[in-house]
Amino acid sequence: MDLTIRPIKESEFDIFRSKLVRVFGGDIHKEDDPKHLRSILDPARTVCAFDGNDLVGTCAAFTFDLTVPGSTLAMGGTTMVTVQPTHRRRGILKAMMQAHLKEMKDRGEPLAGLWASESSIYGRFGYGYAVEGSFIKIDAKELIFTNNTQKGSVNLIEADDAAKIFPDIYEHIRQTRPGVLSRSKAWWDVRVFRDPQHRREGKSAKRFVIYKENSQPLGYAIYRQKVNWEWAEFPKSHIYVVEVIAATDEAHLAIWKFLTNIDLFPMVQYWNAPVDDPLMWRINDPRRIQRYNTDSLWIRIIDIKAALEGRSYSSQGRLVFDIHDEFMPANSGKYELTTNSSEAQCKPTSTEADITLSATSLGALYLGGNRFTTLANAGLVQGTPEALAMADKMFAWTCAPWCPEVF
Ligand SMILES: CC(C)(COP(=O)(O)OP(=O)(O)OC[C@H]1O[C@@H](n2cnc3c(N)ncnc32)[C@H](O)[C@@H]1OP(=O)(O)O)[C@@H](O)C(=O)NCCC(=O)NCCS
The missing domain is CATH 3.40.630.30 (Gcn5-related N-acetyltransferase (GNAT))
Structure with a gap:
């Protein structure tokens, strides 16, 4: 396999569409003018896999603002992820995800989000189950x-x-x-x-x-x-x-x-x-x-400082998180989060951690739809009962998160 990962060219838009719908078992209908998809998807935001000249994997990002507690933040909407059945389980998705998350980081999007076709796929890439419908x-x-x-x-x-x-x-x-x-x-x-x-x-x-x-x-x-x-x-x-x-x-x-x-x-x-x-x-x-x-929506934190400072919190407090991010290792480390009624500050630190968790768990907890204590009970988060209770109080929000549509 002679693999290249790159965005599609404008001239490859039709082949991109037809390859991706086939993986999901569909066909392009004559009512489906390419200009419809083109109006919401920028080819520069695709990250595709080519075996020689053959398009064998598709992946793209929609450009969204996501409402987070008390604010909105830029989010790359991971979408149209497919690998042709002839090329499955050879690491193509993994290679596309590396380039895709880098593209978001380079654009300054602190968050990525997606709806998963199968809930077993994306935890390994740091996306956490953040929202339910x-x-x-x-x-x-x-x-x-x-x-x-x-x-x-x-x-x-x-x-x-x-x-x-x-x-x-x-x-x-x-x-x-x-x-x-x-x-x-x-x-x-x-x-x-x-x-x-x-x-x-x-x-x-x-x-x-x-x-x-x-x-x-x-x-x-x-x-x-x-x-x-x-x-x-x-x-x-x-x-x-x-x-x-x-x-x-x-x-x-x-x-x-x-x-x-x-x-x-x-x-x-x-x-x-x-x-x-x-x-x-x-x-x-x-x-x-x-x-x-x-x-419904899975969240991947791309920029931990920007994401944690970019939302509001329900109570004031100070916690040190030790975050393990296997897929974006540069994110791994200890972060001190300090919140008060008007702002939040997040900075790297070397002091002792109150809570240890993976990037995937942080994604699941970020919008306030899940509790630190619940994930700790499942063995996914470590911390004292007091630290977990404080985190639950800080991250809780007045309403459950909700994502009204699949993308
Ligand atoms: C899901 C899909 C993109 C995976 O592509 P792929 O190139 O075969 O995946 P990779 O070979 O890069 O696999 C990377 C890892 O994910 C795992 N994985 C891949 N697909 C998986 C699945 N459906 N369920 C669970 N694990 C999966 C692999 O086992 C591998 O794990 P490892 O790193 O522990 O070895 C491909 O199977 C596909 O196109 N499926 C149909 C369309 C679809 O569901 N797309 C997702 C839309 S949200």
């Missing part, structure tokens, strides 16, 4: 909400109108919820509003619903319908929720009442609700909502 299924036929007031109104609108209104509402929640990603105009167009038939999996086109109070848009939902209709049986057709974004509690209540009260469509599913979504607390029979949680 909740898959919820509701049999809404007899759902009773405990609060029946509704201040505003819910209306269905067309995609063109939604495109003018939804981004502002999304921006509002993006500021406050760790794990949420920035969306460029191109991202909204290509990933949210563009809705080709072959991506619908037998469901309807996307429906767009808006909640307003006094003409002010405060929340929205995107969903699809799927008819499941047997003659002379009770209705059991489905609503598949794509996204619910609510800037206020009233908007959240009104949108969920709407989604669970559509005639003929009593079966409601949401593939990725926040794990702390208040919906189950709004109904008188919480078992009507079945839930299971699974990993």
Whole structure:
């Protein structure tokens, strides 16, 4: 094997697309104009593997800002990772990941993030399981909400109108919820509003619903319908929720009442609700909502000082972390983190460590979605009970992290 790792050239964009979709079992459809992907992906941000002239591995980064507790930080979104089945398990992914993380470091991105096709792949590269999403299924036929007031109104609108209104509402929640990603105009167009038939999996086109109070848009939902209709049986057709974004509690209540009260469509599913979504607390029979949680966003800390100084903390304190980073060894070492109500400082130190952990564990803990004590119980983090409790208090945040979309 004559391996070269490099970005693709503009002229290689089509072969990049077709090689990568094949690994995931798909094909390029005629509706999939390359300009769609090109508008959100810069070929300079690809890191691909060539065996001679043959493209055998793909990897790329989207350019995002990630909301972290109290702030936002630049994050490279690891994506489109494939190795052709003819070339698997020869170290190509490992070689691409080395170049990919270096590219992010050189750009000054303190964080990398990804959604994993298989949860066994990325821990070795320092990505930690940082965010969970909740898959919820509701049999809404007899759902009773405990609060029946509704201040505003819910209306269905067309995609063109939604495109003018939804981004502002999304921006509002993006500021406050760790794990949420920035969306460029191109991202909204290509990933949210563009809705080709072959991506619908037998469901309807996307429906767009808006909640307003006094003409002010405060929340929205995107969903699809799927008819499941047997003659002379009770209705059991489905609503598949794509996204619910609510800037206020009233908007959240009104949108969920709407989604669970559509005639003929009593079966409601949401593939990725926040794990702390208040919906189950709004109904008188919480078992009507079945839930299971699974990993969504994995975080890899590229620049430890910038990442630890770049977020806010829930309490003041001082801790020394001894961090072991096998895949980016220059990151390994002891770091002293000092936090107060307005800022955090992180600096290398030679003093005794309070907590010892891997870069992967730090990624898992960074957004406040997991507890140091839990990872210590699993043998992944070492520290005294007092140090672990202090770290838990410092890193905790007011809401669970949530990443609303796969990339
Ligand atoms: C996942 C994939 C990219 C791995 O590529 P690869 O070139 O075979 O991986 P490498 O040979 O560089 O393996 C590096 C290490 O990861 C391990 N590994 C690779 N794929 C793995 C998997 N699916 N599950 C668990 N471990 C895996 C290897 O065993 C190796 O471990 P080691 O360092 O302890 O020896 C490739 O199998 C693939 O394209 N899969 C289908 C598409 C996909 O799932 N992509 C990921 C999208 S998020």
